[in-house]
Amino acid sequence: MAAADGWLLRLRPPEARVDGPALRRLSAIARRHADGAVLLTRRAKLELRGIRDPDATTAALRAAGWMEDETTAALPDQIISPATDIDTAAIADAMTVHQRLHAALSGRDATLDLPDKFAVAIDGGGRLGVPEVHADIRLDALDGTHWRLAVAGSRASATSLGCWQANALTAAVTALIDRFAAAQTAGAPAPRRMRDLLARDGAQRLAEACPPPRANESRSAPRAGGPPILGYHDGLGHVIAFAFGRIGADALETIADGLARRGEHLRLLPDRRVLLPAADANDSAALRAAGALDTPGDPRLGLAACIGRGGCAQATTATRADALALAARAPTVAGAGEVGLHVSGCAKGCAHRRPAAVTLVGRAGGYDVVVAGAPDEPPLWTELAVAAAGSRLAALERIHVAQRQDGETPLAVFRRLGRQRLLELSEAEIAGE
Ligand code: SF4
Structure with a gap:
C-alpha cells in the first residue's frame, strides 16, 4: 500500500x-x-x-x-486474546478456537473476498482479554465450554446471537461469514460490514443462519472487561x-x-x-x-503523529518531536487511553484520520489547532508557532481537569463544552498565565 x-x-x-x-x-x-x-x-x-x-x-x-x-492472506483478521495459556484469570482457551477456525477457513476451495477491515475477535477473557475490540464477529468466553457469538461491536456493544459450545463455534462462525459473503454478491445495496447486514436482516435471522446446537440462552452475557x-x-x-x-x-x-x-x-x-x-x-x-x-497514564501512550518534515514533502513541521515535547503540556489529555493528542503534518491526517481530543495540523512551519475534531475540520486557532500551540494546549489541559465528569474522555469533555465555550474558557486561562 x-x-x-x-x-x-x-x-x-x-x-x-x-x-x-x-x-x-x-x-x-x-x-x-x-x-x-x-x-x-x-x-x-x-x-x-x-x-x-x-x-x-x-x-x-x-x-x-x-x-x-x-x-491465508485472504482470510479475515482474527484478533485473539493471545495469552489464555498463561493467564490464570482467563476463562477459556482462545487459541484452540482460533486454530480451528483458521483451519476451517483456509482449507476451503473458494478464496474469501471480504472487506479489508472485516475482523473476528476471539476473547477468552482474563487480564489480556480483548473487550474493547470492535469486530464484525465476536466470540466471548462465558465459561470453560460456552461462548457468546455476537456481531458488530465490542464485548459491551456487540449484538448477541446466542450461546454456543466451543466445539460448535467453527461451524457457526463460518456460516455467518458465508452469509455475509453471499450478501455482498447478491445485488445492491451490498453490506460493507457486518453492522450493515445486522441492520438489514436483524439478529434473529443471522442467528438462524448459524447451525445449531445453540446452548442455554441465559448464559449469553459475558463479564465486563477491565x-x-x-x-x-x-x-x-x-x-x-x-x-x-x-x-x-x-x-x-x-x-x-x-x-x-x-x-x-x-x-x-x-x-x-x-x-x-x-x-x-x-x-x-x-x-x-x-x-x-509501561506506566498506565503515560502521556506518550496517547500520541499520534505522521512522519512529518524530512519524511513527507507535504510536511513543514517535525511532528513526532513536537508531539513528544508537547505531551508534557497536556498529560491528562494525551494520556487518557485514546488518541488524545494528534500532531499531523497536514490536514490529510495519515496517522489518525478520525477526531482526537486535540489535533495540531501543520501549516507553514506552525500549527492550526483543532479541538474535538479530525485534522480536516475547522480549527479553533490558526497559524500558531510551536510555543504558542503549546500554550493553548496547556490551557486545554487545565480546562479538561476542571470540567471533566466521571468517566468522560477528553474528547467527550471538549465536545460537550463546544467551540464557543472552549474559546471563552481558553481566553480566560491564557489571560491568567
Ligand atoms: S499527514 Fe500530511 S504531512 Fe503527514 S504524512 Fe500524511 S500527507 Fe504527509
Whole structure:
C-alpha cells in the first residue's frame, strides 16, 4: 500500500506470536528496506513503513518466512486474546478456537473476498482479554465450554446471537461469514460490514443462519472487561507499548535477545501493546532505556503523529518531536487511553484520520489547532508557532481537569463544552498565565 512516507506493508504473525529469531530477521529487513522501525497496530498486527522498493521488501520477507500465502492472506483478521495459556484469570482457551477456525477457513476451495477491515475477535477473557475490540464477529468466553457469538461491536456493544459450545463455534462462525459473503454478491445495496447486514436482516435471522446446537440462552452475557493493562504482572510477564507504536532498532534487539534467551514468543495485543512472557526486572530496565512505555497514564501512550518534515514533502513541521515535547503540556489529555493528542503534518491526517481530543495540523512551519475534531475540520486557532500551540494546549489541559465528569474522555469533555465555550474558557486561562 502506498503512503505519503513511502510504501507500507502490514504483517500478521501466525497466532499473534513472534519468537526472537523471527523478530531479528524482521528487524534486519526494516533496517535495509524500510525506515528501520517495526510498528505495532491497533489491531495487533505489525507494519513496516517508509519502504522504498516494495518488490525487494516482499521478496526479503518471503525468504525470511514472514509472508502469508495467498489463501491465508485472504482470510479475515482474527484478533485473539493471545495469552489464555498463561493467564490464570482467563476463562477459556482462545487459541484452540482460533486454530480451528483458521483451519476451517483456509482449507476451503473458494478464496474469501471480504472487506479489508472485516475482523473476528476471539476473547477468552482474563487480564489480556480483548473487550474493547470492535469486530464484525465476536466470540466471548462465558465459561470453560460456552461462548457468546455476537456481531458488530465490542464485548459491551456487540449484538448477541446466542450461546454456543466451543466445539460448535467453527461451524457457526463460518456460516455467518458465508452469509455475509453471499450478501455482498447478491445485488445492491451490498453490506460493507457486518453492522450493515445486522441492520438489514436483524439478529434473529443471522442467528438462524448459524447451525445449531445453540446452548442455554441465559448464559449469553459475558463479564465486563477491565482497562488495558501495562507493566509487569506476576505469572504473565511484561506488557509494554511504544510512543506512536514504533519499536526502534535498539528495542527490537533487546526484545529479540530476551525472547531467544527465555525461549519465548512475544504476544501481540490490540491497542499497540506487546506481552513479553516471563520477562524479568533486568529486561524491564533495558526495555525502558530503549523507549518502552509501561506506566498506565503515560502521556506518550496517547500520541499520534505522521512522519512529518524530512519524511513527507507535504510536511513543514517535525511532528513526532513536537508531539513528544508537547505531551508534557497536556498529560491528562494525551494520556487518557485514546488518541488524545494528534500532531499531523497536514490536514490529510495519515496517522489518525478520525477526531482526537486535540489535533495540531501543520501549516507553514506552525500549527492550526483543532479541538474535538479530525485534522480536516475547522480549527479553533490558526497559524500558531510551536510555543504558542503549546500554550493553548496547556490551557486545554487545565480546562479538561476542571470540567471533566466521571468517566468522560477528553474528547467527550471538549465536545460537550463546544467551540464557543472552549474559546471563552481558553481566553480566560491564557489571560491568567
Ligand atoms: S499527514 Fe500530511 S504531512 Fe503527514 S504524512 Fe500524511 S500527507 Fe504527509
